[in-house]
Amino acid sequence: MENLCGIPAEKLPFEFMGLCLQEPMAMVTNLLIAITCFVIYSKMKITETNFQKNWKWFYFFFGLSTFFSGFGHMFFNYTGFYGKFPTWTLGLISAFYAGKAMISLNVISPKLYKGLIRFLTLKLFVFAILAIYQKSFVFVMADAAITYLFFCMGFGIYYWRKGLTSFKYTVYAVLILIPSIFIFTLQLNPHLWFNKEDLSHVIMVTTVIFFYYGVIRLNQIDLDQLISSREIKYVNK
Numbered sequence: 001m002e003n004l005c006g007i008p009a010e011k012l013p014f015e016f017m018g019l020c021l022q023e024p025m026a027m028v029t030n031l032l033i034a035i036t037c038f039v040i041y042s043k044m045k046i047t048e049t050n051f052q053k054n055w056k057w058f059y060f061f062f063g064l065s066t067f068f069s070g071f072g073h074m075f076f077n078y079t080g081f082y083g084k085f086p087t088w089t090l091g092l093i094s095a096f097y098a099g100k101a102m103i104s105l106n107v108i109s110p111k112l113y114k115g116l117i118r119f120l121t122l123k124l125f126v127f128a129i130l131a132i133y134q135k136s137f138v139f140v141m142a143d144a145a146i147t148y149l150f151f152c153m154g155f156g157i158y159y160w161r162k163g164l165t166s167f168k169y170t171v172y173a174v175l176i177l178i179p180s181i182f183i184f185t186l187q188l189n190p191h192l193w194f195n196k197e198d199l200s201h202v203i204m205v206t207t208v209i210f211f212y213y214g215v216i217r218l219n220q221i222d223l224d225q226l227i228s229s230r231e232i233k234y235v236n237k
Helices: 024-043 050-074 076-102 110-134 138-161 167-177 179-185 196-216 220-236
Strands: 014-016 019-021
Touching (some): 076 138
16 A cells, blocks of 8 residues: 555655655654764763773764664655665664774783674674665674674673673663564564564663663773783783
8 A cells, every 4th residue: 555655654654845754753763762872972971991982982873873764764765775874884883883892891812802803893894885785784683683692792791790790781781672683573563653663763772771881880990800810810821
């Protein structure tokens, strides 16, 4: 069934100033994420460590990504997939900084750190090229899955078990985000005015807030003790 300007009715088409627009709720929920990210970004004015700096960049780029995403949805009738490229690229960059943040605590060895940075960089470029060339969001989802499951959840569990209890919030954040994968793949649409993307966006808001808790509640004393114990271990070797 088609409606205004040949746009399917389930896309909730509407006319504004002579333009045929669609998906108004996608604009609302994307802006909700963007505002949350920019508020958190503004709260992180003073960053003393690479961990904090990388998370701050995550919020900046993820905020930009979701801001442009709302317009990509609403103006899809004019921009098509090309309107999604900025948000996909910015989303990939934000994931890069989230992954980089999780390995920037000086807890892992320098050699492993360099190897993981190369992996994150390669992942960013490969998935960006594939997403744009294939015009598919699947590659953005794959990149996010690798970053948030392996780097955020994996290293979050590792640090948590090492005594850095603030990383429980990072682990909780990823656990909250996981249902989004099934919401998209199973096409779970609660309502015409609140579809799978809108539901996922609300989940993402909760996720980025929990990430923030993990950042601000990191105990520097516990971290220094963990780093010292690692250095002593390497010296003894």
